[in-house]
Amino acid sequence: MRWKGPALAITACVALQVAAQEPTVWTEAGRMGFHGPIHSQKTTVKKLAPDPRTESKLHFHRFPESTVFDTAGRVLEEAQGQRRDGTFYMKVRNSYDAEDNVTRTENGQVFHEETAQRPDGTVETNRLQDGVLVSRTVDISDKEGNTLESTSYDVASAISSRSVYHYRNGKMTEMQEWGPNNEFIQHRASEFNSEGDLILETFYNKEGKPVTTFSFNGKRLSSYWQDPTCGCSNNLRLRTKDISYSYATQPDGSLETTIQKHPGTESKIEPTEMERYTGDHVLVEKLAFTYERDSHGNWTKRIVSAWDRKTGEMVPIEEDLRTLTYY
Numbered sequence: 377m378r379w380k381g382p383a384l385a386i387t388a389c390v391a392l393q394v395a396a397q398e399p400t401v402w403t404e405a406g407r408m409g410f411h412g413p414i415h416s417q418k419t420t421v422k423k424l425a426p427d428p429r430t431e432s433k434l435h436f437h438r439f440p441e442s443t444v445f446d447t448a449g450r451v452l453e454e455a456q457g458q459r460r461d462g463t464f465y466m467k468v469r470n471s472y473d474a475e476d477n478v479t480r481t482e483n484g485q486v487f488h489e490e491t492a493q494r495p496d497g498t499v500e501t502n503r504l505q506d507g508v509l510v511s512r513t514v515d516i517s518d519k520e521g522n523t524l525e526s527t528s529y530d531v532a533s534a535i536s537s538r539s540v541y542h543y544r545n546g547k548m549t550e551m552q553e554w555g556p557n558n559e560f561i562q563h564r565a566s567e568f569n570s571e572g573d574l575i576l577e578t579f580y581n582k583e584g585k586p587v588t589t590f591s592f593n594g595k596r597l598s599s600y601w602q603d604p605t606c607g608c609s610n611n612l613r614l615r616t617k618d619i620s621y622s623y624a625t626q627p628d629g630s631l632e633t634t635i636q637k638h639p640g641t642e643s644k645i646e647p648t649e650m651e652r653y654t655g656d657h658v659l660v661e662k663l664a665f666t667y668e669r670d671s672h673g674n675w676t677k678r679i680v681s682a683w684d685r686k687t688g689e690m691v692p693i694e695e696d697l698r699t700l701t702y703y
Contacts, residue, residue, distance in 0.1 A: 403449025409645040412672035413703040416444045422695040428684035434652055434663050437645045447703055579610040588625050602629045620644050664690055674700055
């Protein structure tokens with residue numbers, strides 16, 4: 377076993393509370409980054425130049441070509457993949473009942489989701505396709521609303537996924553996840569100091585042996601370690617109001633770091649910069665974004681630029697234009 381540290385001279389903060397200017401109850405429109413009484417958006421993409429990146433791992437949020445919302449900020453219609461005749465490869469329509477259950481019609485197929493609370497406090501969600509049950513999920517929560525266990529079943533009532541969570545002082549301290557046939561997916565545990573700051577994140581293999589750790593001193597990533605025999609890759613994402621960090625170990629034990637800057641918001645949907653580093657803080661990929669916004673603060677024009685490693689220049693590669701309407 378070997379230690380690596382100090383890993384990076386980067387401040388890595390745990391997620392903070394949502395900024396006061398953001399809504400406390402998120403709507404679908406809000407989760408997509410929209411402000412104000414949005415009714416619809418239409419996005420067109422224009423390629424400006426070839427992408428100079430030879431190995432691109434940074435991906436940014438793309439919107440459907442057309443979206444319509446109701447007054448509650450729920451998606452009523454979405455369309456993607458416009459053909460030359462003006463029709464779309466995928467068109468979705470949603471409708472909602474009084475309990476907020478959604479019926480989704482996608483290219484002629486009807487998907488319906490029903491959620492009901494059982495007398496014991498558990499919540500069951502049934503998903504149907506063209507009137508036939510295809511899956512269901514049962515969630516168990518504590519009195520504070522924290523999910524303790526979530527189990528999904530296929531149409532034959534066999535478990536397709538199961539997750540178990542543990543909490544202390546309002547923070548999740550452990551999570552385990554399994555797939556079909558009880559196949560191990562992940563097991564991780566978090567330790568916090570008395571101020572609520574993350575100080576250690578540990579990943580385990582299916583035998584319960586630690587294989588990867590990320591250590592923090594205050595709010596700074598001080599070191600990481602990975603069992604050289606595990607051949608595994610684990611990642612940790614941390615978010616503040618202005619910056620998101622992603623740390624990913626590679627099977628050879630090296631570390632890859634992604635930094636996304638999104639000033640004034642916890643959302644990563646509208647970044648100003650995205651950077652990816654390998655090894656000892658070596659920049660290998662970068663994207664930059666500039667926006668023009670309307671009076672509601674929603675962007676109507678976005679320019680995406682990519683870093684050319686050969687020339688050191690930022691090359692504008694894409695122009696996105698949005699037409700927005702409001703209630």
